[in-house]
Amino acid sequence: MRTLKPGLKLRSAVCASEVMVIRAPGTPAVLACGGAEMLASGEGAPAGVALDNTRAGGTLIGKRYVDATDRLEVLCTKGGAGTLELDGTALEVKQAKALPSSD
Amino acid sequence: MLLDMAAEAHPGRIAVTCDGSNLSYASLRGAAGQAARRMSAAPAGQPPAAHAAWLDTNSLATPVALFAAAYAGIPYVPLNYRLTAAELQELLARIAPAWLAAGPAALDRMTLPAGIQVVPSAGLVAGSAAQPAAASPEAPQDPRAIAVQLFTSGTSGTPKAAVLRHENVLSYILGSVEFGSAGEEEAALVAVPPYHIAGISALLSSTYAGRRVVLMREFEPREWLHLLAAESITHAFVVPTMLVRILEALRGERRSFPALRALAYGGGRMPLAVIERALEVFPGVGFTNAYGLTETSSTICLLTPEDHRAAAGAADALARQRLGSVGRPLPGVELQVRGAGGVVQPAGEAGLIFVRGAQVAGEYRGTGSLLDEHGWFATQDRGWIDDEGYVFLDGREDDVIVRGGENISPGEVEEALLAHPAVSDVAVVAAPSEQWGEAVAAVVVLGAGQAASIAVLQQWVRERLRSSRVPETIMFRDTLPYNETGKLLRRVLRQELRNRAG
Incomplete structure (x- = not known):
């Protein structure tokens, strides 16, 4: 459980996934990947923690993930095997509108 | 972070090309990480650099400096190398203590203020390709930290330092570019100078899209056309004056650029006649008009290629008028x-x-x-x-002419005069008037071999607009004064008119 803030970088305890928080509700929450809470810089994975095969939908680099209430948004900065979840509910990929290149 | 993601997803892909030399995403990241460590290491007895300035034309080292500043957690401050030595000294004094990457030409002509640590810009790239991509320093995580500081052109008084924070820039990139969406064959030609917001946003968007950037040291129309073909450019951005010069350079020549898909423009008023001509000269190319300001992290409105096609092909005048629009706001x-x-x-x-x-x-x-x-x-x-x-x-807003209490926008009078076949360019500005406070004055550039008298042009406007819009004064000039990024210098014209009146 931690308070997620924009700019916070987290990595998965059980796979290669890394994310950066873009928007956050500002209240304490559990952001998990592959069934284990994600780690901030300097934090180590708890002993014996492993990827939960029922939470192995994978993350893709460059995709943005949001919760159902659209209060949390994270950017995947490194892809991995786990599924992202906020307080036990899987995040969804945010669909981006395709825009022509303008610069 | 944007560069880390690109280097993670496709390390061997070419990130940037300049003068025929390349840097891959991995090499760019390695060079930026190395430069960041140098920025963070203060010389003995001196405070660490608070800014990372750039004073040179575009080169392979430009993106190195941009990303290195982010890694070092200090604002990137590209300076206009066309300013006078006195102007540059003043700006440098404002950002000291600072790290300054500069070309030899810039340094030869001035004495540096205290607290400026100089490194040759070319040195930021040297050797980076030979080294393995070192682990980058942990990029700072504060989204409120300043990413870029740009001095405005300072049309009145002291230049202002516009500040863009990481959260602003990231929001623009995430909102307008899909990560890794560019094909490996895509290449964007960047000809705007490094101190222009469009030059910075082009580097960031292309890095995030995975699109190779081909940097021009300085814009020159024939070289631009040469690079378009030689580098199989698929995307390009130009300011209006660049497009005018490109069309002039092409005059009479039929050339095709099969690789070119998208041409975006912005940074100033684009005359309708110029964009109509460009649509003819570059058939099959998607045109995008981008409206944005430095203070808004670049583009806020887009007129898309579909909008251009619909407007150009429209039968009714109202729909066709949209070719002169800047489009609709970004999502x-x-x-x-x-x-x-x-x-x-x-x-x-x-x-x-x-x-x-x-x-x-x-x-x-x-x-x-x-x-x-x-x-x-x-x-x-x-x-x-x-x-x-x-x-x-x-x-x-500042350019509005207040004539006897009535607000007159120069734009509508300019559009009317531009529609006259003899007129190739025009600026409408306020002239001092005892009777009205301000009067409408037009500065007109006639097309080659064209003639039109003051009376004829006044009559032309009178037939199209309200009588208060008819210019009381019309002055002819060979060209209008634009700065190097295509901004019309109206103050120069206002001054000339005042001198003439006085």
């Missing part, structure tokens, strides 16, 4: 037109343009945020929105 940007007393205007009514969104920084160093309590930023641009949401610009 993350709200836009309002406000009239007298701050009242939000209905469609079709002109006023001042306000914008809101996470990419809108609206902040200057020392002055603080210019956003109002609800987050709206006054662009100082005048304009209106049509009933389908297309935004039309109508000049800067």
Whole structure:
């Protein structure tokens, strides 16, 4: 459980996934990947923690993930095997509108 | 972080090309990481650099400096190398202690203020390709930290330092570019100078898209056309004056650029005649008009290729008029037109343009945020929105002519005069008037071999607009004064008119 803030970088305890928080509700929450809470810089994975095969939908680099209430948004900065979840509910990929290149 | 992601996803892909030399994403990241460590290491007895400045034309080292500043956690401050030595000394004194990457030409002509640590810009790249991509320093995580500081051109008084925070820039990139969406064959030609917001946003968007950037040291139309073919350019951005010069350079020549897919333009008023001609000269190319300001982290409105095609092919005049529009706001940007007393205007009514969104920084160093309590930023641009949401610009607030209490926008008079077959360029500005306070004055450039008298041009306007819009004064000039990024220097013309009157 931690308070997620924009700019916070987290990595998965059980796979290669890394994310950066873009928007956050500002209240304490559990952001998990592959069934284990994600780690901030300097934090180590708890002993014996492993990827939960029922939470192995994978993350893709460059995709943005949001919760159902659209209060949390994270950017995947490194892809991995786990599924992202906020307080036990899987995040969804945010669909981006395709825009022509303008610069 | 944007570069880390690109280097993670496709390390061996070419990130940037300049003068035939390349840097891959991995090499660019390695060079930027190395430069960041040098920026963070202060010389003995001196404070660490608070800014990373760039004073040179574009080169392979430009993106190295941009990303290195982010890794080092200090603002990137590209300076205009065309300024005088005195002007540059003043700006450098404002950002000291600073790290300055500069070319030899810039350094030869001035004495540096205290607290400026100089490194040759070329040295940022040297050797980087040979080294393995070192682990980058942990990029700072504070989204409120300043990413970029740009000095405005300072048309009146001291240049202001516009500030863009990481959260503003990131919001623009995430909102307008899909990560890794570019094919390996895609290449973007960047000809705007490094101190222009479009030059910075082009590097960031292309890095995030995975699109190779081909940097021109300085814009030159024949070289631009040469690179278009030689580098199989697929995307390019130009300011209006560049497009005018490209069309002039092409005159009489039939050339095809099969690789070119997209040509974006912005940074100033694009005359309708120029864009119509460009659509003919580059058939099959998708044109995008991008409207944005430094203070809004670049583009806030887009007129898309589909909009261009629809407007160019439209039979009715109203739909065709959209070719002169800057399009509709980006998904993350709200836009309002406000009239007298701050009242939000209905469609079709002109006023001042306000914008809101996470990419809108609206902040200057020392002055603080210019956003109002609800987050709206006054662009100082005048304009209106049509009933389908297309935004039309109508000049800067400061350029409005107040003639006997009546507000006259130079734009409508300029459009009318430009429609005259003998007129190739025109600027309408205020001239001092004892009777009216300000009077309408036009500075006209005639096309080659064309002639038109003052009386004929006045009559032309009288037939099209209200009588108060008819220029009392018309002055002829061989060219209009533009700065190097295509901004019309109206103050120069106002001064000439005052001198003439006085």
